[in-house]
Amino acid sequence: MGKVIAIANQKGGVGKTTTAINLAASLAVLEKKVLIIDADPQANTTSGLNFSPESDQKRTLYEVMMGAAGIEGGIGIYDALIQTEIAGLHMVPSHINLVGAEIELLENENRESALKAALAPVKDDYDFIIIDCSPSLGLITVNCLTAADSVIIPVQPEFFALEGLGKLLQTIRLVQNGVNPDLTIEGFVVTMFDGRTKVHNQVLAELREHFKEMVFNSIIQRNIRLSEAPSHGKPIILYDVICNGTTNYLNLAKEVLERNGLTVEIAEEAE
Numbered sequence: 001m002g003k004v005i006a007i008a009n010q011k012g013g014v015g016k017t018t019t020a021i022n023l024a025a026s027l028a029v030l031e032k033k034v035l036i037i038d039a040d041p042q043a044n045t046t047s048g049l050n051f052s053p054e055s056d057q058k059r060t061l062y063e064v065m066m067g068a069a070g071i072e073g074g075i076g077i078y079d080a081l082i083q084t085e086i087a088g089l090h091m092v093p094s095h096i097n098l099v100g101a102e103i104e105l106l107e108n109e110n111r112e113s114a115l116k117a118a119l120a121p122v123k124d125d126y127d128f129i130i131i132d133c134s135p136s137l138g139l140i141t142v143n144c145l146t147a148a149d150s151v152i153i154p155v156q157p158e159f160f161a162l163e164g165l166g167k168l169l170q171t172i173r174l175v176q177n178g179v180n181p182d183l184t185i186e187g188f189v190v191t192m193f194d195g196r197t198k199v200h201n202q203v204l205a206e207l208r209e210h211f212k213e214m215v216f217n218s219i220i221q222r223n224i225r226l227s228e229a230p231s232h233g234k235p236i237i238l239y240d241v242i243c244n245g246t247t248n249y250l251n252l253a254k255e256v257l258e259r260n261g262l263t264v265e266i267a268e269e270a271e
């Protein structure tokens with residue numbers, strides 16, 4: 001049974017998409033079968049993995065969620081799967097039309113669990129299903145948290161980083177108390193870290209003091225290559241195999257495997 005991990009933080013630009021793409025790609029390189037779901041109407045994961053959100057507007061997450069909710073025009077998830085450039089990494093793309101799902105699902109009896117129902121047929125086909133959430137706590141994100149077994153929370157180490165976490169943790173608690181009692185927090189991952197910056201070290205220390213071992217040991221450093229890779233439609237490991245970004249995300253993937261009692265199956269050659 002594949003583990004479904006949502007990458008969530010309602011704060012914009014904290015590294016959700018970068019983490020979703022590169023964690024998914026790293027897990028696939030470590031011989032796991034991975035599906036990445038782009039659950040953000042901005043479709044950054046979709047374009048970051050070299051698929052034009054404009055090219056096929058009828059086979060995206062929107063249609064898949066409509067299908068699961070029994071709404072006309074919906075499709076099954078198998079009809080939306082795309083093979084990415086990385087063997088072992090499939091994707092369900094997004095499109096701006098996903099914003100419409102918030103409205104269409106509102107009156108639906110499955111409004112919180114459409115994504116969970118949509119993923120059910122493929123859960124056994126993958127080791128991990130990684131969901132890139134949008135910077136909101138709206139109905140689509142609630143669907144992501146309902147479908148997920150756990151959440152990874154990327155934190156950009158800026159002054160206000162911790163303040164926004166309260167609202168996210170409250171939403172996670174609401175989902176736990178309602179539709180998804182088994183939801184856990186996989187961990188907090190610090191992104192865009194610059195060890196020379198005092199505030200970054202302060203935020204990291206505070207986060208560790210507060211959330212203890214829930215903070216991943218692997219830290220994602222600020223790395224220009226990570227910001228360049230999406231414009232080439234590639235995960236970092238295909239764009240620059242020897243940069244820090246590749247090493248950081250491979251380490252995060254290994255930590256996720258270890259936390260889930262899984263072994264790393266290939267040698268450290270990519271480091």
Ligand SMILES: Nc1ncnc2c1ncn2[C@@H]1O[C@H](COP(=O)(O)OP(=O)(O)OP(=O)(O)O)[C@@H](O)[C@H]1O
Nearest residue numbers: 012013014015016017018135192221222223226227
């Ligand atoms: N470690 C990093 N080093 C340098 N740049 C990074 C790093 N991580 C992310 N970025 C850049 O920061 C910007 C925001 O990252 P990203 O798109 O992953 O955030 P997001 O949380 O998904 O944003 P949104 O909330 O809009 O969905 C992007 O331009 C991305 O390329």
Ligand SMILES: [Mg+2]
Nearest residue numbers: 016017040044
């Ligand atoms: Mg994003």
